[in-house]
Amino acid sequence: MDELRKGFHNQLEGARTDLARLAAAVIEAIPRATNILLNGDLDGANALIADDDRIDALSVELEEHCYQLIALQAPVAGDLRQLVAIVKMVGDIERSADLTVNICKAARRIYGHELDPRLRGLITRMSEQAQQLFEAALESFEENDASKAAAIDDMDSYLDGLQRELVRTIMESNTNDQMDLQVAIQMAMVARFYERIGDHAVNIGERVQYVVTGWLPEHKGAARYKNGIPRPNDDTDGIPIVTGD
Amino acid sequence: MLYVFAALAVVGWSVVFWQRRNHEIVVVPSVESVETLDVPAESDETLNVLDALPLGVVVVGDNGQEIFRNRAAAEVTGMRHVDVLVEEVIERLVRLASIGQLGSEQIELAGPPQRVLDVRVTPLPEGGSIATIDDITERWMLDQVRTDFVANVSHELKTPVGAISVLAETIEGETEDELVLRLVRRMIIESERMSRTIDELLELSRIEMGGEMLSAPVDLNDVIAEAIDRALPLASRQGVAIAFEKSMDESTIKGDHFQLVSAVSNLVDNAVKYSDEGGLVTVSLVTIDESVELQVADQGIGIPMASLDRIFERFYRVDRARSRGTGGTGLGLSIVRHVVTNHGGEVNVRSREGEGSTFILRFPSIHGSK
Numbered sequence: 001m002d003e004l005r006k007g008f009h010n011q012l013e014g015a016r017t018d019l020a021r022l023a024a025a026v027i028e029a030i031p032r033a034t035n036i037l038l039n040g041d042l043d044g045a046n047a048l049i050a051d052d053d054r055i056d057a058l059s060v061e062l063e064e065h066c067y068q069l070i071a072l073q074a075p076v077a078g079d080l081r082q083l084v085a086i087v088k089m090v091g092d093i094e095r096s097a098d099l100t101v102n103i104c105k106a107a108r109r110i111y112g113h114e115l116d117p118r119l120r121g122l123i124t125r126m127s128e129q130a131q132q133l134f135e136a137a138l139e140s141f142e143e144n145d146a147s148k149a150a151a152i153d154d155m156d157s158y159l160d161g162l163q164r165e166l167v168r169t170i171m172e173s174n175t176n177d178q179m180d181l182q183v184a185i186q187m188a189m190v191a192r193f194y195e196r197i198g199d200h201a202v203n204i205g206e207r208v209q210y211v212v213t214g215w216l217p218e219h220k221g222a223a224r225y226k227n228g229i230p231r232p233n234d235d236t237d238g239i240p241i242v243t244g245d
Numbered sequence: 246m247l248y249v250f251a252a253l254a255v256v257g258w259s260v261v262f263w264q265r266r267n268h269e270i271v272v273v274p275s276v277e278s279v280e281t282l283d284v285p286a287e288s289d290e291t292l293n294v295l296d297a298l299p300l301g302v303v304v305v306g307d308n309g310q311e312i313f314r315n316r317a318a319a320e321v322t323g324m325r326h327v328d329v330l331v332e333e334v335i336e337r338l339v340r341l342a343s344i345g346q347l348g349s350e351q352i353e354l355a356g357p358p359q360r361v362l363d364v365r366v367t368p369l370p371e372g373g374s375i376a377t378i379d380d381i382t383e384r385w386m387l388d389q390v391r392t393d394f395v396a397n398v399s400h401e402l403k404t405p406v407g408a409i410s411v412l413a414e415t416i417e418g419e420t421e422d423e424l425v426l427r428l429v430r431r432m433i434i435e436s437e438r439m440s441r442t443i444d445e446l447l448e449l450s451r452i453e454m455g456g457e458m459l460s461a462p463v464d465l466n467d468v469i470a471e472a473i474d475r476a477l478p479l480a481s482r483q484g485v486a487i488a489f490e491k492s493m494d495e496s497t498i499k500g501d502h503f504q505l506v507s508a509v510s511n512l513v514d515n516a517v518k519y520s521d522e523g524g525l526v527t528v529s530l531v532t533i534d535e536s537v538e539l540q541v542a543d544q545g546i547g548i549p550m551a552s553l554d555r556i557f558e559r560f561y562r563v564d565r566a567r568s569r570g571t572g573g574t575g576l577g578l579s580i581v582r583h584v585v586t587n588h589g590g591e592v593n594v595r596s597r598e599g600e601g602s603t604f605i606l607r608f609p610s611i612h613g614s615k
Binding site for chain 1: 324325326327329330333354355356357546547549550551597598599600
């Protein structure tokens with residue numbers, strides 16, 4: 001039986017490697033996009049935008065490979081959870097790559113405009129934090145570490161705090177006529193892009209938890225719904241808000 | 246490059262020996278160290294040599310399976326995603342090597358910190374291939390420094406000369422007194438700028454030679470007080486306050502008072518120049534064991550991450566447009582670095598854009614220096 005499944009397990013391991021490579025490409029794209037934005041590097045922006053087609057192709061290929069494995073090998077239990085989780089994670093990684101492309105497009109739109117040093121510093125911080133979240137997601141996936149995966153959600157609240165601080169700084173700069181309205185809008189969008197990259201890293205962490213434990217955070221809400229228990233009046237879901245003050 | 250040839254020779258011999266002695270190759274998926282390999286005792290020494298190399302070495306058998314990985318290749322950078330990217334490149338190049346093609350790729354990592362890795366795969370005569378992973382960041386940066394230096398030095402020296410020449414040509418055909426006066430004033434500014442650059446170049450050259458350097462006891466409290474005195478007129482014009490946290494401990498080092506004042510003045514001047522109105526520059530001195538640490542901290546515009554490694558280069562400018570307005574020559578921080586090095590110390594910088602910078606100068610105290 002072990003021999004029979006050896007081929008399947010090799011293919012499953014191959015799918016895991018492909019997912020790790022996709023995630024690594026995105027982790028590298030985050031600081032690259034930030035440098036492009038801060039330095040007004042148009043050539044770099046074009047190169048990163050063009051590379052997104054490669055990420056798309058690899059994502060589609062990996063997803064189809066997973067469907068094939070599910071259809072032909074009829075995996076069960078942990079193996080099935082892994083394949084289903086990979087399919088979900090591919091979406092999060094591919095979307096994050098799109099968000100780095102969006103940062104490059106914003107860089108093209110604001111080309112020639114000087115950014116305030118405080119704004120530049122906050123963008124650098126957001127980029128570093130988003131990269132750290134994705135790095136933690138990759139590590140937890142490779143090590144099947146549910147504890148590390150669970151920590152990503154808390155790490156993300158720091159990134160959310162930075163986003164609020166960045167938006168506040170943009171508003172102040174715009175109010176004091178230090179920033180063009182178009183630039184202010186683009187920068188607020190950029191803050192949102194980093195914040196979304198962080199959310200996708202949290203999703204990956206949740207899927208890693210699902211692979212290891214079979215549990216998803218959504219199970220809590222689903223159980224409440226099934227048992228007719230109203231949702232607590234707390235939209236932060238118990239997570240304290242970091243305001244960045 | 247020498248490492249690559251050495252590794253090739255050692256591994257080539259090792260693999261041939263190995264494959265001859267063992268018809269079946271030992272397949273090791275991810276080897277942390279040589280101890281985990283089931284190999285003949287005669288080759289242990291060779292493998293230990295490979296393990297001690299700073300160059301990453303991965304040996305792949307003719308069936309495509311990895312058979313050896315030295316310690317440097319086991320964890321290339323300590324960052325998971327970089328290791329994954331390196332593995333991907335190795336796999337791609339090994340596929341090329343299996344059809345007899347040499348392959349190499351450079352991986353430029355955005356960081357932080359920015360790094361460049363050179364991955365090469367060479368087919369082995371007895372089948373299989375060897376991959377080497379070389380961290381060439383330093384060489385790559387040196388190349389950049391060399392290229393930029395020529396551009397920067399010609400910019401700094403040619404710009405004022407060009408300006409003076411154009412202004413002189415304009416004056417030649419001009420009869421209106423007021424305009425002539427304005428052009429002459431501009432010529433004076435440009436020639437003063439050039440004179441400053443030449444003075445600082447000569448000072449840097451003197452400091453680099455180190456020949457005239459005195460070696461007498463110098464109290465850093467006095468050095469800081471003098472540097473602050475020099476910066477006070479500029480600080481009051483800019484509306485920037487300077488605070489000095491004196492050291493109560495022994496703060497005397499052995500060195501050249503003139504050079505030290507020049508270095509600390511440069512740092513305090515920069516801190517004031519790049520601070521906003523109402524900002525605070527703090528100069529502090531602490532004694533840690535047998536060294537004295539001098540810090541100059543500001544709450545100014547800060548330095549971009551990508552420039553932090555390069556600010557001590559001659560004529561390096563973080564932002565050329567912004568620097569021209571401050572009247573600097575681009576040599577100040579080079580002077581600081583050379584002065585600190587001449588005194589057996591080291592200089593570090595911590596900075597974040599929009600939050601300020603802190604320059605840390607550490608010198609051996611008079612008791613610590615021999």
